[in-house]
Amino acid sequence: MLGINDPWILLGYGLSIGLVLACVVYGLMNWNKGGD
Amino acid sequence: MAVNSLILIAVTAIYVAVMFYLGWLGYKKTKTSEDYMVAGREAHPVIIALSYGATFISTSAIVGFGGQAANLGMGLIWLTVLNIGLGILLAFVIFGKKTREIGQRLKAVTFPDLLGKIYQSQFMQVVTGLIIIVGMPLYTAAVLIGGAQFIRETTSVSYSTSLLGFALIVAVYVIFGGLIAVMYTDAVQGAIMLVGMTILLVATYLLLGGVNAANSSLTAMAPLVPENLAKGGMTGWTTMPVFGSSIWLTVITTLVLGVGIGVLAQPQLVVRFMTAKNNKSLNRAVLIGGPFILMMTGVAFTVGALTNVYFYQTLGKIAVQAAPGGNVDTIIPLFINQALPEWFVVLFMVTLLAAAMSTLSSLFHTMGTALICDLWGRGRKCALSMRANQVGVLIMIIASVIIAFLMPGSIIAIATAMFMGLCASAFLPVFAVAVYAKRPDLTAAKASLITGAVVWFIWALFINTRYASVYGLCKALTGKASLLGLPWAAVDPLVIALPLSVVVIVILQFYADRKNEKIVQLSPAVQ
Structure with a gap:
């Protein structure tokens, strides 16, 4: 896929992007929590 | 290629002027020792996120680890996984909030001070401070070397002049402006880094014919792996090394785990949590921190590996053979200078200056306060003296510059992994138990x-x-x-x-x- 054949490398890229999405979702879901 | 010196001088002068202006703003806002040490505990979430990210990512990550990716391949992407998963998500959500709450309650102003107060022990404060004083100058020197090497590659300024020059610029705003100046400058430097690295990724793939073509070319280069690396277990630049081989152990245990776990117990990063006003600030910082780290390390490791395609297509050599003396730390600067247009060389020099300065400023601040607040003045009123801490910062800057002149080449990534590994081994269990x-x-x-x-x-x-x-x-x-x-x-x-x-x-x-x-x-x- 995308010129890379090693599943471990592809998994590394996939996890990196997945974790970034998790950061964005976490930030948005807790945007107004923890203020006091 | 040395770029047009007039353009370079103009851009650098504007950049330095902006940094001095932000340093001056920090100086004006610094009224108390708590302002100097923890930015008054009122930092904005965007500034916390960019400051944390820009401190985390130095020339070491871009030049040092980018060079390692050129040498050992894309397997380093697993460090990006840990950088985001542990360095942002786990660090902010699990450690950050507790650290902020306890730090505020105990009025802790440094990482050793935090541990000392939680355990009610001067021993903990002093030994933690001592490990910082012994280990951190090595990492600081590596960051200094990374910046100076690129300036030497790009301009006609000598290595020693550039090293002293940018150490001096950072010294001025850290000594006078304290952590407020450090975080203001970090935030602007982080924004510059984000622009520079985004353009680098796009420009590299455009240069090499697109994502598919570039990656396929790199995959096809597997038979060109040097014999000594192939013997060590390397199989190509888009594949992982052989499981359990010496290169696999180096990539996974030193570069991925050493830095990936090490970041959780970095004293200069833990202090960032103590600058937040409330947990809402830390929640919001996560949203910016994750994408920022992906665009820093993910891009550096990908472009680093792809430099092999460029050097092979233009010189018939792989990257490490094209680098002067086989020094992997010179691969990224060499690629930027040879492959990309002059305007980007200037932008990338500012990007690297920003990466180096944002990390250096925090390291200088952390070492100086460890020397004065945690070792010299521990527990006494003078520990929080702003003037004494300014002197401490100056002493540690001089020590780091001397070490930078003594350290050998190709050392950037190794020195970084060493310090981060030491921090994780010594501090992480103690820190985790302290907050939980x-x-x-x-x-x-x-x-x-x-x-x-x-x-x-x-x-x-x-x-x-x-x-x-x-x-x-x-x-x-x-x-x-x-x-x-x-x-x-x-x-x-x-x-x-x-x-x-x-x-x-x-x-x-x-x-x-x-x-x-x-x-x-x-x-x-x-x-």
């Missing part, structure tokens, strides 16, 4: 801190050949590069020292909790 245990036990913490640090040093000095060769002590005493053969000689000290320090603190903390329970049960006051 009901009654953190001092004996358990002392034993864990000493076990982690001592085992790390023994393994680094006598077993791991990469580290042992830097110190030269093993060779001098025994005549051998390492006391143990492969695979142990390729295993990072962190992999041995951290589990041991975890086991020590878990057993002793469990024992202390049991003892406390018995005391509570026997106490007539609570019956």
Whole structure:
């Protein structure tokens, strides 16, 4: 896929992007929590 | 290629002027020692996120680890996984909030001060401060070298002048502006880095014919892996090394785990949590921190590996063969200078200056406050003297610059992994128990801190050949590069020292909790 054949490398890229999405979702879901 | 000196001088002058202006703003806002040490505990979430990210990512990540990716391939992407998963998500959500709450309650102003106050122990404060004073100048020197090497490659300014020049610029705004100036400048530097690295990724793929074509070309280069690396287990630049081979152990234990776990217990990053006004600031910072780190390390490791395609297509050589003297730290600067247009060379120089300065400023600040607040003045009123801490910062800057002139080449990534591994081995278990245990036990913490640090040093000095060769002590005493053969000689000290320090603190903390329970049960006051 995308010129890379090693599943471990592809998994590394996939996890990196997945974790970034998790950061964005976490930030948005807790945007107004923890203020006091 | 040396770029047009007039453009370069103009851009650099504007950049430095902006940094001095932000430093001056920090100076004006710094009224109390708490302002100088923890930015008044009122930092904005965007500034926290960018400051954390820009401090985390230095020239070491871009030039040093980018060069390692050019040498060893895209397997380093697993460090990006840990950088985001542990360095942002776990760090902010699990450690950050607790650290902020406890730091604010105990009025802690540095990482050693935080541990000292939680464990109610000067020993913890002093030993933590001492490890910072001994280990951090090495990492600081590596960041200084990374910046100076690129300036030398890009301009006609000599290595020593550029190293001294940008150390001096950072010194001025850190000494006078304290952590407020550090975080203001970090935020702008982080934004510059984001722009520079985004353009670098797009420009590299455009240059090499698109994502598919570039990656396929790199995959097809697998037969060109140098013989010594192939013997060590390397199989190509878009594949992982052979599981368990010496190169796999180096990539996974030193570069991925050493830095990936090490970031959790970095004193200069932990302080960022203590600058937040409330947990809402930290929640919001996560949203910016994750994408920022992906665009820094993910891009550096991808572009680093792809430089092989460029050098092979233009020079018929792989990247490490094109680098002067085979120095992997010169690969990224060489690629930028040869492959990309002049305007981007200037932008990338500012990007690297920003990456170096944003990390250096925090390291200078952390080392200076460790020297004065935690070692010299510990527990006394003078520990918080702003003037004394300014002198401390100056002393540690001078020490770091001297070390930078003494350190050998190709050292950037190794020196970074060393410091981060040492921090994780010595501090991480103690820090985790400090923020999460009901009654953190001092004996358990002392034993864990000493076990982690001592085992790390023994393994680094006598077993791991990469580290042992830097110190030269093993060779001098025994005549051998390492006391143990492969695979142990390729295993990072962190992999041995951290589990041991975890086991020590878990057993002793469990024992202390049991003892406390018995005391509570026997106490007539609570019956």
